[in-house]
Amino acid sequence: MPSxxxxxxxxxxxxxxxxxxxxxxxxxxxxxxxxxxxxxxWVTARQIEAGRIAAQHFLRRQGKVFIRIFPDKPISKKPLxxxxxxxxxxxxxxxxxxxxxxxxxxxxxxxxxxxxxxxARIAHKMPVRCRxxxxxxxx
Amino acid sequence: MHDxxxxxxxxxxxxxTRYSQRLRKQGRLPAVIYGHKKTPLSVSIDEKEILxxxxxxAHVLEVKVEGGSKETCLxxxxxxxxxxxxxxxxxxxxxxxxxxxxxxxxxxxxxVPESAKKAEAILTHDITELEVICKVNAIPEEIRVDxxxxxxxxxxxxxxxxxxxxxxxxxxxxxxxxxxxxxHQEEAEGExxxxxxxxxxxxxxxEAKTDDKDGDAKKESDK
Numbered sequence: 001m002p003s004x005x006x007x008x009x010x011x012x013x014x015x016x017x018x019x020x021x022x023x024x025x026x027x028x029x030x031x032x033x034x035x036x037x038x039x040x041x042w043v044t045a046r047q048i049e050a051g052r053i054a055a056q057h058f059l060r061r062q063g064k065v066f067i068r069i070f071p072d073k074p075i076s077k078k079p080l081x082x083x084x085x086x087x088x089x090x091x092x093x094x095x096x097x098x099x100x101x102x103x104x105x106x107x108x109x110x111x112x113x114x115x116x117x118x119x120a121r122i123a124h125k126m127p128v129r130c131r132x133x134x135x136x137x138x139x
Numbered sequence: 140m141h142d143x144x145x146x147x148x149x150x151x152x153x154x155x156t157r158y159s160q161r162l163r164k165q166g167r168l169p170a171v172i173y174g175h176k177k178t179p180l181s182v183s184i185d186e187k188e189i190l191x192x193x194x195x196x197a198h199v200l201e202v203k204v205e206g207g208s209k210e211t212c213l214x215x216x217x218x219x220x221x222x223x224x225x226x227x228x229x230x231x232x233x234x235x236x237x238x239x240x241x242x243x244x245x246x247x248x249x250x251v252p253e254s255a256k257k258a259e260a261i262l263t264h265d266i267t268e269l270e271v272i273c274k275v276n277a278i279p280e281e282i283r284v285d286x287x288x289x290x291x292x293x294x295x296x297x298x299x300x301x302x303x304x305x306x307x308x309x310x311x312x313x314x315x316x317x318x319x320x321x322x323h324q325e326e327a328e329g330e331x332x333x334x335x336x337x338x339x340x341x342x343x344x345x346e347a348k349t350d351d352k353d354g355d356a357k358k359e360s361d362k
Binding site: 011134139 | 215
C-alpha cells in the first residue's frame, strides 16, 4: 500500500524547487547499511513501496528494512483531453523530495553481501542514481 | 595506561573556505586545537594518517605542531562533506590525561543470543556507540558487548553491558542496546494491499475547521 499523510493542512501544494544537497537525513542512523541518493528527484509513493517489496522479497524474513523518506508532497495532474485553465487539478500521487545525500533506505541485521544485493534491487526501482553507504565515524 | 598515538600538524596561516579546499586537494585536512583557556590554533593534518587513527577507535592524540610543542588532544568533533560521511574538518580539544571527559565509544557486538536463533527473529542494534564519562587515559578503543548473555530474553539494556573499570554510562541503564523482534507473515511477504479510494484521501485540517465555522454560523442564523 503506497503511503501518504493521514492529515494535511492544505489539499494542494505549489511545485517548489529542489536546490542543493541534503543537510538532514544524510547519514545511516538506524541500520548498518544505507542506500543514499546521488541525485535530485521526486520519489513517488509507488516507487518507495516497490523498493520496499523488492528488498523484502530478497531478504526473505532476514534483517530489517527502514524507509527514511516519506511521500508528503501532493502532486496534481490534469485529466487527459482536458482544456487548460479551470483551476489546479486534483492530487494524482504523493511524492518525497529527494536531494543528493538523502538516505533512502537502511538495512540492519544482515551481512554486507546480502545488504548490498538488497540495496541493488531497491536502486533499480529508484528514479535517482544511488550508492551504498555505511555508518560514519563517531567521536 | 595505553600509548597515545602521535600525529604531526602544520599551523595554518590563512584560514577560510578557499584555503581549506586547497588543503583538502593536497591530501590534508584542516583542523583546530582549542581549550584550556589558550588561544585556538588553526592547523592542518595528514588526511590518511588521521582517518586510520579514527577508524582504529583513537580518541586521544598527541598533536605535534610544527615549530611548537606537543599537545594532548581529544577528538571533539568531526565535520562531514555533502554526502555525510567524508571527514572535512577535525576539532581537537586540549585535555589533561587525568581529566574526566564525555566521549562516545564504539560498541563491538560479539556472539548470537539464543533468542535470535529462532525462526523469523531479527536482531536489531538500537545503538552502535555508547556515551561514557571517564578519565582521558582510560578511554577504550571499543566496548565489547557479549550478546550470548542475553539468552532467551528479547531485550539487552545498557545496564547489562560489562563496562571496563572507570567508565560510567551517561544514558539510563534501562535504555535498550539491542532487541529481538519477530517478522509477521504479511510484512515478510511484502505484498501490496488494495485500498478503497475513499480511504486513500487524507484528512484536510483547514477544511474541517471551515465546515465547523459554517455549521456554527448556520446555528446562529437559525436562532
